[in-house]
Amino acid sequence: MKKTTGTDRSITRKWRPATQAVRGGTWRSEHGETSEALFLTSGYTFHSAGEVAARFAGEAEGMTYSRLQNPTVAMLEERIALLEGAEACRAQASGMAAMTTALLCQLSAGDHVVAARAAFGSCRWLVDNLLPKFGIETTTIDSSVNAEWDAAIRPNTKVFFFETPANPTLDIVDLEYVCGLARAHGITTVVDNAFATPALQRPMEFGADVIAYSATKLMDGQGRVLAGAVCGSEHFINEVLLPFQRNTGPNLAPFNAWVVHKGLETLALRAHKQSENALEIGKMIEARVPLMLHPGLPSHPHHDLAMKQMDAAGPIFSFVVDGGREQAHTILDALELIDISNNIGDARSLLCHPASTTHAGLTPEAREEMGVTEGMLRINVGLEDVADLMEDMDRALAAAGL
Ligand SMILES: *Cc1c(COP(=O)(O)O)cnc(C)c1O
Numbered sequence: 001m002k003k004t005t006g007t008d009r010s011i012t013r014k015w016r017p018a019t020q021a022v023r024g025g026t027w028r029s030e031h032g033e034t035s036e037a038l039f040l041t042s043g044y045t046f047h048s049a050g051e052v053a054a055r056f057a058g059e060a061e062g063m064t065y066s067r068l069q070n071p072t073v074a075m076l077e078e079r080i081a082l083l084e085g086a087e088a089c090r091a092q093a094s095g096m097a098a099m100t101t102a103l104l105c106q107l108s109a110g111d112h113v114v115a116a117r118a119a120f121g122s123c124r125w126l127v128d129n130l131l132p133k134f135g136i137e138t139t140t141i142d143s144s145v146n147a148e149w150d151a152a153i154r155p156n157t158k159v160f161f162f163e164t165p166a167n168p169t170l171d172i173v174d175l176e177y178v179c180g181l182a183r184a185h186g187i188t189t190v191v192d193n194a195f196a197t198p199a200l201q202r203p204m205e206f207g208a209d210v211i212a213y214s215a216t217k218l219m220d221g222q223g224r225v226l227a228g229a230v231c232g233s234e235h236f237i238n239e240v241l242l243p244f245q246r247n248t249g250p251n252l253a254p255f256n257a258w259v260v261h262k263g264l265e266t267l268a269l270r271a272h273k274q275s276e277n278a279l280e281i282g283k284m285i286e287a288r289v290p291l292m293l294h295p296g297l298p299s300h301p302h303h304d305l306a307m308k309q310m311d312a313a314g315p316i317f318s319f320v321v322d323g324g325r326e327q328a329h330t331i332l333d334a335l336e337l338i339d340i341s342n343n344i345g346d347a348r349s350l351l352c353h354p355a356s357t358t359h360a361g362l363t364p365e366a367r368e369e370m371g372v373t374e375g376m377l378r379i380n381v382g383l384e385d386v387a388d389l390m391e392d393m394d395r396a397l398a399a400a401g402l
Contacts, residue, residue, distance in 0.1 A: 001071060002028050012082055017198070022265045025078030027071055038258045039071045068246050072254040076261040077229070080219075083198040083264070084211055086231035090241055091257055095194060095214020096122050097250035098228030100130070102190050102212040105244035106236075107158060109135030114152040114187075116143030116162035118169040118370040120214075121359045123192060127161065128366070144171045144302055149178050153185055163192040164201075165306070167344075168318045168354045168378040169371045170293040172302035175309050179207030188236075194218075194345075199271035201310045210236060217345030218315070220263045221270050225256040270347060270383060274315030277389065278381035282317050284390055288402045291320035315381045316344050318354075324374040327400050328353050331377060334399035337384070337392040349382040349389055 005011045006026035015023070029037050044063045046052040054060035063069045073091050081089035092098040103126060107113065115127040117140035127138045141148040143162045160182050164173035175191070182189045191203040194214040203211055213219065215227035229252075230241060245251070279296050286292040292299055295306035296313025306313060321327045332340050332351055341350035342357045352358065359372045367373075381389065 002030075004028055007078060015082075017083060018268060020079065020082040021199075021267055024082040025075040025261075027075055036072070036075055036258065036261060038254060040254050041070070042066045066254070067249050067251055070251075070254050070257070072261070073252055073257040076252070076257040076264075079261060079264055080198075080213075080215075080229050081231055083267075084193075084231045085198070085202050085204050086211065087234040088237035089229055089231045090237055090245055091215075091252035091260075092228035092230060092245075093250050093252050093256075094226040095120075095192075095212075095216055095228040096126075098212045098214065098230050099123055099126060099190075099192065101241060101245055101248075101250050102210055102230045103131065103159065103161065104134075105241045106188060107131065107134075107136050110156060111158040112137040112139070112154050112156045113159045113161055114139050114141060114149065114157060115160075116166060116171065116173065117141060118143060118166040118171045119163055120167040120192070120194075121361055123161075123163065124362060124366065124370075142171075143173045143178075146174055146177045146181075149181055153181075153187070157185065157187050159188050159190055161190045161192075163195065164203075164309070165195045165295055165314065165316070167195060167316075168352075168358065168376065170295055170300070170316075170318055171371075172295055172300075172306045172309070174302075174305055175203050175206035175208060179203070179209075182209070183207055195314055195316055196310055197267060197271060199268040200275070200312050200314055204231075206309065209233070215260045215263075217343075218271055218274075219267060219345070220260050221267060221345060221347055222263065223343055223346040223348065225259045227252055227256050227260045271314070272312055273383060274347075274381055275312035277383070277386045278315045278317060278379075279313065280386050281379070281381055281389055281393060285319050285393060285397070288397050289319045290322050293318040293320070316378065317381075318376055318378040320373055321375040321377070321400065321402065323400070325353070325356065327402075328375055328377050329356075330400040331396045331402075334396040335392055336395065337388055338379075338396075344378075344380040346380060347383040348380075349384055350380045352378050352380075354378055 006023045077089040211231040213229040282294040294317035338349040342352040
């Protein structure tokens, strides 16, 4: 195995993101393959007993077991770290493995976490159910109100955990303010950047400490594999996260790492084109529904902040109809092109009713509190011709009397 210039940080840190996305992290075998090889191996062999002993002692470079390192996974980790502007990255089996690992590796009984109340259903479950089970206190707040972050801090607050934009309400968190506040109090920020990805938003530029991903979404971008990643400082990843990960094993499989690695080559192109399509469809739907939640449209309460933090608003937005679940389901059932699906970030356009799918596991009170109403629909806008998407949405809205 030969590392290419793509693994030399003195070179790659000077590359622009488009170059990092295609070349970052590449290693090549003796065959000199252009497309990165897929190393489906759980273990490694060694030339001598002394060599393996030196590797296990950390005195020699090289891999020992795929729960600790794998060449294909390592290539993906380096590429994500470069794009995110992070010192280090570790890939995880799924987005939820990434969130769980990022939180549990650094928290202990008696600690306190402040989290955004608007969040992906399973992220809320971690905060509401898993952490308290281990004696970790949690408080959920309206993450788009800066003063609520200040007010929630306690002497034992260890972590701020939030998404921006949030799923599925598209709440925007003021990254610079909240990360600055955390720094001032010695609190670690864990930002779930799944909606934007580094192609549209790099929270570390605003002072975020740890970025956790569902790479299942825009990073893969074609709806093929589950994957996740956690980015942070070398200290955080190597000293705090790695001991947890190497002993509990939420690792990403090499095949899935390879798929996401290839997905990253087109991430920026897809993220920008899908954002453009989403803005066009968003404008059309906005004229026909009572409530639109799209950070790229001036009607969004934090439009200016979103545009300050993000290069584009992304492919995902939500809207609310007055007729509740019945009208929302009528729209879904009238679609001809756009699929009914709860996935996001895919190159295909997908429409979902969060209250009866992604957020069905929460209590009606929790849904109400975070704004996931019965009339809410969330769309992921894909790479199809936007004219076809507009025609389909027009037909579906009309079928529901809109
Ligand atoms: C999908 C998603 C997750 C979970 O990721 P998986 O890869 O499905 O485990 C976490 N956070 C957000 C914001 C998501 O959209």
